[in-house]
Amino acid sequence: MNVFGIGLPEMALIFIVALLVFGPKKLPEIGRSLGKAIRGFQDASKEFETEFKREAERIEKTVSEPMKATLETPQKKALSPQPEASEESEETVAETAESA
Numbered sequence: 001m002n003v004f005g006i007g008l009p010e011m012a013l014i015f016i017v018a019l020l021v022f023g024p025k026k027l028p029e030i031g032r033s034l035g036k037a038i039r040g041f042q043d044a045s046k047e048f049e050t051e052f053k054r055e056a057e058r059i060e061k062t063v064s065e066p067m068k069a070t071l072e073t074p075q076k077k078a079l080s081p082q083p084e085a086s087e088e089s090e091e092t093v094a095e096t097a098e099s100a
Helices: 008-022 026-081 087-099
Strands: none
Touching: 008 026
């Protein structure tokens, strides 16, 4: 059992010193307060992490949508049918064929 780099003998020593300093009546109350403080810190940490992930996903979505639109636009042009030749180009082709 190794918590924060502190082994069992060190934890026992800390507990004995705390018992001598605060007394047996105050020690459970201090333990509860310490437990609540740690729990509050964990809850705040989870909330921060959740909010951070939510914002990161929102930013990623905001950035990726224009990128998808930019990437899709050239593909749509390549897949669209070619415009029909105008009358001028048909006349030029016909003139070239006659002169040959």
